[in-house]
Amino acid sequence: MSVDQAQRTHPRGSIGRQIQLPLKKAIEISFKSIKIRFWRSMITAMGIFLGIAFFSSVRMSGEFANIQRAYILQIKEDIEKGLRTPSIEDTRLIALLEENQEERQASENRMLWLSIMGLLVCTVGITNSMLMSVTERYKEIGTMKCLGALDSFIVKLFFIESTLLGFIASLLGFILGWMLISIINLFTQGVIAFGGNFWWASLKLMLLSVFIGTLLTFLATIFPAIRAAKMPPSAALRVEI
Amino acid sequence: MASQYIVRTKGLIKEYTMGDQTVRALNGVDLDIYEGEYISIMGPSGSGKSTLFNAIGGLDRPTSGSVFINDVDMAQLDAQELAYLRCHTIGYIFQTFNLIPVMTALENVTLPTVFAGMPTDDGIERGIELLNIVGLGERLHHKPSELSGGQQQRVAIARSLANNPSIILADEPTGNLDLKTGTEIIELLKRLNKEQGVTIISATHDLKMLDVSDRIVYIRDGKIAKIDERKDLDIQIGEMEREGELGH
Numbered sequence: 001m002s003v004d005q006a007q008r009t010h011p012r013g014s015i016g017r018q019i020q021l022p023l024k025k026a027i028e029i030s031f032k033s034i035k036i037r038f039w040r041s042m043i044t045a046m047g048i049f050l051g052i053a054f055f056s057s058v059r060m061s062g063e064f065a066n067i068q069r070a071y072i073l074q075i076k077e078d079i080e081k082g083l084r085t086p087s088i089e090d091t092r093l094i095a096l097l098e099e100n101q102e103e104r105q106a107s108e109n110r111m112l113w114l115s116i117m118g119l120l121v122c123t124v125g126i127t128n129s130m131l132m133s134v135t136e137r138y139k140e141i142g143t144m145k146c147l148g149a150l151d152s153f154i155v156k157l158f159f160i161e162s163t164l165l166g167f168i169a170s171l172l173g174f175i176l177g178w179m180l181i182s183i184i185n186l187f188t189q190g191v192i193a194f195g196g197n198f199w200w201a202s203l204k205l206m207l208l209s210v211f212i213g214t215l216l217t218f219l220a221t222i223f224p225a226i227r228a229a230k231m232p233p234s235a236a237l238r239v240e241i
Numbered sequence: 242m243a244s245q246y247i248v249r250t251k252g253l254i255k256e257y258t259m260g261d262q263t264v265r266a267l268n269g270v271d272l273d274i275y276e277g278e279y280i281s282i283m284g285p286s287g288s289g290k291s292t293l294f295n296a297i298g299g300l301d302r303p304t305s306g307s308v309f310i311n312d313v314d315m316a317q318l319d320a321q322e323l324a325y326l327r328c329h330t331i332g333y334i335f336q337t338f339n340l341i342p343v344m345t346a347l348e349n350v351t352l353p354t355v356f357a358g359m360p361t362d363d364g365i366e367r368g369i370e371l372l373n374i375v376g377l378g379e380r381l382h383h384k385p386s387e388l389s390g391g392q393q394q395r396v397a398i399a400r401s402l403a404n405n406p407s408i409i410l411a412d413e414p415t416g417n418l419d420l421k422t423g424t425e426i427i428e429l430l431k432r433l434n435k436e437q438g439v440t441i442i443s444a445t446h447d448l449k450m451l452d453v454s455d456r457i458v459y460i461r462d463g464k465i466a467k468i469d470e471r472k473d474l475d476i477q478i479g480e481m482e483r484e485g486e487l488g489h
Contacts, residue, residue, distance in 0.1 A: 014313070015313050015318060015322045015325060015326060015330075016322070016325045016329070017321045017322055017325055018321045018322070018324035018325040018356070019357075019358045021355065021356065021358075025355055029343075032343045032344065033343050035343075036343040037343075139337070139339055140339075140341055140342070142339075143333075143335070143339040143341065144341070145324070145327070146298075146300070146327055146333045147327065147328060147333075147352055147353045147356055147400070148324050148327050148328020148329070148353060148356035148357065148404075149324070149356055150320070150321065151320065153356075232300065232301065233299075233300045233327065234295045234298075234300035234301050236300075236333070236335060236339055237291065237294075237295070237300070237335060237336075237412050
């Protein structure tokens with residue numbers, strides 16, 4: 001038997017203090033945790049995924065409307081300066097622009113409001129699934145504490161796990177919403193939809209969507225993570241499953 | 242004064258409040274455990290056995306009285322010191338094995354070394370060594386779900402030894418195992434006790450455990466009913482078996 005008995009870890013009558021683990025280790029463990037519970041994690045993430053898809057599609061149609069407006073205004077200006085002879089199509093577009101400006105703005109605002117409500121509902125959903133995940137893993141959490149995990153480590157574990165999920169889900173959600181609306185506009189407006197500041201607007205919306213999605217998931221995890229950290233280590237000894 | 246005792250409890254009392262009633266799970270337990278001892282705590286469900294076990298393991302704070310581990314009063318420790326104690330001084334073995342399902346056998350055994358801040362390579366080396374000792378050198382990269390109950394408990398034993406603890410606390414280590422596997426686990430624990438000098442404290446119902454124990458502590462109604470020494474045991478075995486049956 002070659003296990004070193006040389007040093008027991010500390011002298012009698014004294015005790016050390018547990019060290020903080022590097023973040024890298026926590027990320028590694030969280031990542032594995034998501035991987036093994038992949039489908040369950042996906043369901044947790046689905047809420048934020050759909051919420052962000054809805055949000056980004058609403059915002060993106062707003063952006064397309066802006067691009068179209070800018071395009072029509074340009075035509076109008078050109079006509080007024082006499083640089084362009086108005087075609088029938090041009091007249092129709094200009095009439096469209098002036099006709100229902102206010103109404104369209106109102107409906108856009110309504111949709112945005114709806115999508116924000118949707119995101120809030122998703123946040124509650126994530127809190128719920130993370131709470132379930134804590135309950136499901138009480139034994140695992142208790143065991144980790146028995147092995148020397150500090151409360152702060154458990155908190156980190158849950159935050160990293162959910163934030164990672166939130167990040168990926170909102171990125172994918174953005175891509176879905178953005179693609180759907182882009183395809184629709186490609187058919188309704190044609191290539192002019194992708195002129196103007198289309199790419200710049202898309203990039204800004206992507207950053208916004210990912211930021212909102214990640215932030216909401218983070219907020220949704222505060223309560224479950226604290227609950228997990230407060231789990232007594234003796235939970236590991238409970239026998240019932 | 243440095244004592245030969247590794248664990249001492251003094252006047253240990255633990256009360257639980259259930260509704261408006263106060264239940265006393267431990268009612269003044271004084272127990273001294275020697276370094277290198279193999280000790281079994283026996284008692285029926287509800288005797289206070291688990292409560293005593295939790296108190297010794299630093300998993301639960303007693304209402305009054307104290308637990309000393311290596312002459313350190315556990316009541317004086319803050320959260321970080323308690324975590325250090327659980328990480329370095331005590332190794333835990335559970336009835337339900339409690340391996341982390343997302344990790345392989347080796348990763349499970351390495352986890353306590355991670356918490357102890359050991360460099361990764363050293364931890365892996367230590368993990369392989371321990372898994373070889375418990376006879377699972379061939380199954381390093383299996384997940385718990387791919388191992389039998391006995392094998393999982395072996396991994397758990399290897400894990401409990403990861404940071405070279407002076408005490409192993411085993412809560413019904415054979416409770417979820419069949420007769421033959423249970424015997425193997427008990428033999429393994431005894432071997433580690435002899436070869437590595439680690440103190441083993443085990444809460445158990447299992448009569449097979451008595452054969453290897455140096456002392457057996459019987460808990461009844463939150464008190465120590467009696468303590469049997471190994472050397473007196475052989476003559477009493479019939480009596481004990483009766484008690485064990487009554488206890489179930």
